[in-house]
Amino acid sequence: MRDTPLLDTLQSPADIRTLDRDQLPQLADEVRDTMIDAVSVTGGHLGAGLGVVELTVALHHVFDTPEDILIWDVGHQAYPHKILTGRRSRIRTLRQAGGLSGFTKRSESTYDPFGAAHAATSISAALGFCVARDLKGDNNHVIAVIGDGSMTAGMAYEAMNIAASSTKRLIVILNDNDMSIAPPVGAMSNYFARLLSSRSFLSLRKAAKKMIEVWPLPLADAARKADEYARGMVQGGTFFEELGFHYIGVVDGHDLETLVPILHNAREIDHKPVLVHVRTQKGKGYAPAENAADKYHGVSKFNVITGEQQKGSNGPPTFTQVFGESLVHEARKDDRIVAITAAMPTGTGLDIFETAFPDRMFDVGIAEQHAVTFAAGLAADGMKPFAAIYSTFLQRGYDQVVHDVAIQKLPVRFGIDRAGLVGADGATHAGSFDIGFLGALPGFVLMGAADEVELARMVATCAAYDEGPSGVRYPRGEATGLDVPADPQPLEIGRGRIMREGSKIALLSFGSRLADSLRAADRLAAMGLSTTVADARFAKPLDTELVSRLARHHEVLITIEEGAVGGFGSFVLHHLAISGGLDQGLKIRCLTLPDRFQDQASPAAMLAEAGLDADGIMATALLALGLDQSDALPGAGSVRA
Incomplete structure (x- = not known):
């Protein structure tokens, strides 16, 4: 990494505000180098953060953070913000155990007033801060930075729709780095954006509005149309103006000479909320990321010089890949199958489907609610929609799952990716709750895949099942290495399978914990404790015959799931009760x-912390029997207490 002499002198954003404007480009360069160096070691989100380096420097230079509230939408673009807010010394701990979060986090810093890892929450939260400020009689600024991708989510517009009637002092920064919302940025556009945010222009508009109020109707209409036409020609902000915002844009987000005075001007506007439309480039300043923004949005560890990312093992395909390939296989047999994703085609494996069936693949953007109801409409007219959505994001469409799908018994199929723990992305992205919230719905068929063969068969089961909604959950990461059959056959609805017969302990696994259950059974058997292992396959409908059989013929029954309290185990307890x-x-x-x-x-x-690995399963079985490590047979190994 190159030297960072200016950054080395800064302890907090207060120090940034002492710098001259002509020093800011150097600071931005040093922050960018620091971020590239850190993420090359930790992995994480790269492109979006590189794109907002200058914007981050400008915001902390202009506004008095943390007294002024700065909210970053999603939070994965906030790495430069972390570097500048007292966390530089820990930046190489990003996304590591005990280290910095990959997103904004309230408990991490006073400069993170609102945590965010899901999209489109910033304007609603900022509005909450604004109203609280106004009610308390405070005078600080509130700024929300929202990416253009998040503007596909209805929640952003729900907040903007009432912002003008709720507060007069809110600044929204629209970070436009991908979508073609406005014409390309250029010198003329920057000039007009600076002009439109200036006091003189605002004073002129106020005077014009007063004239319109007293002029005869024909002249007033002409003046009004001229004003709208001029603003529309300059920056195309009519839509945001109609929502009650004063629109400023489009601004080159990498030109600090333009950006800083515009933010200064926006800070002084106090008669209505302000939206500053900033155009940035994902991956700015790092050639590999500039040339392949999609591949450098989220990265593994990489070589800074070449940009080459650390490759994974040459092991089995991921569960996500298996899902995508299995869906393609089913779609070749049935042209009614269509696929839907909410801005995650690669993350859900539907890029594979899109290659095979581009006309039957729909990416609706960050709009999970719409995705679910869109799928319901397709199902209502005889299609077979598969909505592939991460478990954590499906939470955002739960009302639609209930009201638009389940109540109407529509056969929408859900591919529930990232079901369970997700490692470095932490609590915000863990798929912890889907077993409970989907299993609670009458008529919902919910499956959990233990391996790739089961996943392929469960996709076939969903494709064949037309009586109501169904879903299959599967974890992040590599599958187990089994060979998927050429034509996977559907499962019998509501039937599990016995993997190993025993007589004393029964381990009943749902989904991803089957392999560790089998390992625990091996160790228990080595201690002379005969153990049955069963794969439930279905959380709903539950295989009650299997559950009752295990309960009758074993002293101990342990249910095992990679999900929250209130899920599969609760369903089993309810049946037994x-x-x-x-x-x-x-x-x-x-x-x-x-x-x-x-x-x-x-x-x-x-998994070890949760007690869901082989050691944890074995320890639970021994404790249930009143045994401990000292009861192990010679050579059986230790047991974790």
């Missing part, structure tokens, strides 16, 4: 994720 299965002296334990939000760490460490 109403069927009398708990009246036989059965010792039953439910292994779930802990009843708290787990901090980021490696997936293995998070």
Whole structure:
């Protein structure tokens, strides 16, 4: 990494405000170098952060943070912000256990007033800060920085729709780095943006409005149309103006000579909310990221000089890939199958589907609510929609799942990616709750894939099932290495499978924990404890016959799931309670994720912390029997207490 003499002198944003404007480009360069160096070691989100370096420097130079509230939408663009707000010494701990979060986080810094890892929350939160400020009689500024991708989410417009009637002092920065919202940035556009934010222009508009109020109608109409036409020609902000915002743009987000005075001007506008439309380039200043913005949005560790990212192992395909390939296989047999994603085609494996069937693939942007109801409409007219959405993002469309899909018994199929823990992305992206919130819905068929063969068969099951909604959850990361059959066959609805027969302990796994359950069974068997392992396959409808059989013939029954309290284990307990299965002296334990939000760490460490790895499963079985490590047979190895 190059030397950073200017950055080295700064301890906080207060120091940035002492710099001359002509020093800011150097500071931006040094922040960019620091970020590239850090992310090359930790991995993480790269492109978006590189694109907002100058904007970040300008915001902290102009505004009095943290007294002035600065909210970053999503938060993955906030790495430069972290570097400039007292966290530079820890920047190489990004997304590591005990380190800095990959997103903004209230508990991490006073400069993070609002945590954000899901899109389009910033304007709503900022409006909350504004109203609180106004009610308390404070005088600070509130700024929300929202990416153009987040503007595809309806929540942003819901907030903007009432902002003008709720407060007069709110600044929204629209960071436009991809969508063609406005004409290309140029010197003339920058000039007009600076002009339109100036006091003289605002005074002129106020005077014109007063004239319109007293002039005869024909002259007033002409003046009004001339004003709208002039502003529309300059920067195309009519839409935002109609929402009650004073629009300034389009501004070159990398030109600090233009950006700083415009932010100064925006800070002084106090008669209505302001939207500053800033155009940036993802990956700015790092050639590999500039040339392949999609591949450098989120990165693994990489070589700074060449840009080459660290490759994964040459192991099995990921569960995501298996899902995409399995859906393509089913779609070749049935032209009614269509696929829907909410801005995550690669992340959900639907890029594979799009290559095969471009006309049957729909990316609706960051709009999970719309995605679900759109799928419901397709299903209502005889199509077979597969909505592939991360578990954590499906939470945002839950009302639509209930109201638009489940109540109407529409056969929408859900591919629930990232179900379970996700390691470095932490609590905000963990797929912890889908078993409980989907399993609670009458008529919803919910499956959990233990391996790639099961996932392929579950995709086939969804494709064949037309009686109502269905879904299959699967984890992040590599599958197990099994060979997927050429034509996977559907499963019998509501039937699990016995993987290993025993007589004393029964391990009933749902989804991703089957391999660790089998390993735990091996260790228990080595101690002389005969163990059955079963794969439930279905959380709903539950295989009640299998559950009752395991309860009758074993002393201990342990349910195992990579999901929150209130999921699969609760369904099993409910069945046993109403069927009398708990009246036989059965010792039953439910292994779930802990009843708290787990901090980021490696997936293995998070699973161990939750007690969901082989050691944790084995320890739970021994404790249920009143045994401990000292009861192990010679050579059996230790047992974690």
